[in-house]
Amino acid sequence: MPTEEKRVSQTYTAVLKQDAGWWIGWIEEIPGVNCQEANREELVESLRATLLEALELNRQEARQEAGDRFEEISIAL
Numbered sequence: 190m191p192t193e194e195k196r197v198s199q200t201y202t203a204v205l206k207q208d209a210g211w212w213i214g215w216i217e218e219i220p221g222v223n224c225q226e227a228n229r230e231e232l233v234e235s236l237r238a239t240l241l242e243a244l245e246l247n248r249q250e251a252r253q254e255a256g257d258r259f260e261e262i263s264i265a266l
Contacts, residue, residue, distance in 0.1 A: 203236050205229065216240050 202217040212232040216222035222243050224235040252259070 201240060203233065205232060219243055 201219065203214050204217060205212060205214045207213075207229075211225050211227065212229050213225050214223065214232045214236050216236060216239075219240060222236065222240050224232055224239055226232040226235050
């Protein structure tokens with residue numbers, strides 16, 4: 190049965206670049222989280238939304254793979 194633990198706020202690193210009129214960005218810690226937007230502010234918001242979606246998808250997949258009986262713990266680095 191999953192244990193309820195307080196979610197720890199995590200900070201991620203975005204790499205931003207302007208290229209040929211577009212802003213391109215990646216999240217260093219999570220492969221596949223990258224976006225492209227017309228301006229920097231939109232890029233940051235798109236990266237934030239995409240990161241949240243990726244984390245939730247990873248969370249759902251991990252719980253699905255674990256089956257019915259599992260434990261959740263926080264690991265701090």
